Amino acid sequence: MAVAVDTNVILDVLLADPNFLESSQHLLSTYMRENLIISEVVYAELTTAFPEQVQLDDFLRDVHITMTTTTKRGLWIASRA
Numbered sequence: 001m002a003v004a005v006d007t008n009v010i011l012d013v014l015l016a017d018p019n020f021l022e023s024s025q026h027l028l029s030t031y032m033r034e035n036l037i038i039s040e041v042v043y044a045e046l047t048t049a050f051p052e053q054v055q056l057d058d059f060l061r062d063v064h065i066t067m068t069t070t071t072k073r074g075l076w077i078a079s080r081a
Contacts, residue, residue, distance in 0.1 A: 007045040
């Protein structure tokens with residue numbers, strides 16, 4: 001099963017957010033055994049936390065998160081949910 005990760009959960013961990021760090025770390029570690037995925041938009045939003053693209057890509061690889069693309073049909077279906 002794929003588990004989509006929101007930008008805020010990742011940034012909570014990267015920026016050590018005092019309010020959400022613990023819960024976000026727990027979520028990521030709980031679902032790390034699953035197929036963690038992010039969308040193109042989440043990837044773009046995460047670029048602000050890294051000075052170089054290679055650093056972002058290395059981080060995502062290290063925490064076993066992959067970027068997936070969404071088809072037009074998938075976007076259509078999501079809009080109806």
